[in-house]
Amino acid sequence: MRRKGKTGVVLAALFLLVLIGLGALVWKKPEGVPAVPGLGKKKQASIGEVVDEFNGVKVYFNGAVEHVGGRNLAADGYNLGLKYQCVEFVKRYYYERFGHKMPNSFGHAKDFFKVGLSDGQKNVDRGLIQCRNPSERKPKAEDLLVFDGWVGNPYGHVCIVSWVGADELEIVQQNPGFWGSSRERYGLRFEGGKWEIEGGGILGWLRRN
Secondary structure (H helix, E strand, O other), X not given: OHHHHHHHHHHHHHHHHHHHHHHHHXXXXXXXXXXOOOOXXXXXXXXXXXXXXXXXXXXXXXXXXOOOOOEEEOOOOOEEEEOOOHXXXXXXXXXXXXXXXXXXXXXXXXXXXXXXXXXXEEEOOOOEEEEEXXXXXXXXXXXXXXXXXXXXXXXXXXXXXXXXXXXXXXXXXXXXXXXXXXXXXXXXXXXOOEEEEOOOOEEEEEEOO
């Protein structure tokens, strides 16, 4: 009886380790190009600590992706989002850089992309032009990039394009996960008269004009 009990404990422990490993894989954004070495990689940061910045707008560490630290409001009461989620960063970025307030200041990351709009149409909820992936319009720096939800994260992800080259682009993001980087790169290709960002689940990008 003792042997069976010990065997059961060992099997349960192994099962738990497998689940933890699978969980780590599930939380990772689909596909994507490896993170840029040395950028935003600060594993020992504390929640709320600055780990990066882009054009003077700070990127804060959020710990585990599901962590929420309360709502962040601008001085005038505008809803910037939940600390320090990905949505909070992009809304704060557009607010601090351009004074832009989204008509609809709520919603999950994937909700920033309005399904059904044609490429280049105005997304009235966000007050921005919406480009589908692929689009006739090439992504450019300071565009807002939207990912659909995926297994383990039904809410999606949103970030800011920080740099665009001939065949790749870089993004800056908040809340990529405890071991994630604030910077990542994705392939970019031009085919059939349209620009496509390579990587699973990328719905498209939003811009001011």
